Amino acid sequence: MKINFNYIKAIIIIGLVMFLYGFAERRNNDRKLNKIEVQFIQFENLYVTEEAVNKLLIQNKVGATSVGKEALDLNRVESILNNHDMIENAEVFLTLDGTLKTKISQRKPIGRVLGNEIYYIDRLGNKMPRSQFYSARVPILKGVEEKDLKNVYPLLDYISRDKFLTEHITSISKGRSGAYKLELRKMDFELFFGKAERIGDKFNNFKAFYKKALKDDILNTYNMVDLQFGNQVVCTKK
Template sequence: MKKIFNWTNVRLIMMLCLVIFLFSFTIKRNEKRKLSKIDVVFIGKNNPFIKAETVDKLLIENMNNRLAIQKDKLDLNKLERILDSNAMIDESDVFVSIDGVLKVVVKQKTPVARVVDESESFYIDYKGSKMPLSDNFTARVPLVSGNVTSENKEKLAQLFRLIYEDEFLKKTSLEYKLCLILA
């Protein structure tokens, strides 16, 4: 008859108990940890149409007492939806690092043309949607004058995407100040 009580089995059971204890201890400890700071990072080669302070302000408005909130009580999907609803932001990614830093990675929209109308002025972004002018930066893009309708907006977006992607056309349009006048 074999011995059930051998030291190998005892050591394995003790190590398993130790791992379970440490895992539960770290989970409890991590749940009580609060955010230490907010870090906003912009990706892409665009100049800042929106400042990090503006992104931080959007987050402050939607979080009560932002640095006193616990990490597990934070709704990251809601914060991403709020940031993505901003007219200057193409997409964002919000996550919390191990050390309690709320990291916000922001990709801004890329303007390809500026429309000057009788009543308003705005950019057309790379995807063809409307993008408001920024107080922080003015993009050097071709100018469109006239009435942009929903019918011709997609065709204009295609044309200006083509110009934006081609280095020669891009430099030429900016150097000679390409201006398209719509009737």
């Protein structure tokens, strides 16, 4: 019987490749983590620090040398980070050199509620605790309870997306009727907004009024500016 040496050679080469691949993969998995890199994206202000993230991972036994790469559960690491009060989303991946990299999006506050409990409302409309590392410069909410968050959120969200409104509005007060009053930075008059409806129309009317009154130098002559009546702005002079 004629022996096909080429066939045997091919089998040996395939077997050797598989052995080397398995050996390399096992050695790679047996290596310890070299380091952890934390990257914050989107926002400049740090409501949670790199040190706090590293401490959280170490407390959950995800240290730089405490666990082998084979035993590392990336989904578990992401879950640990995403459960942090100041983290909106975390992505975790492992590089070939043994570096655990984390990309973290922090929660962004858009309002601060003052009352028996003090907390933020984040950009998704959820309660957010205060940070020990940074105090956000956002409108203060007075007379607002947790049950009111769904109602006041569209108003806060609109303000947070508008540069002019963000620069000028310092606080929002809720009355018993559910209507809102806004306080403005460096302005003597109160801005009566009414209920959180027709938000875009009301603010567009206010911007038109503000631009005209600023040009005529009469902003400081008003005591109250009322936006609740249709397409008109009703002003009360001092």
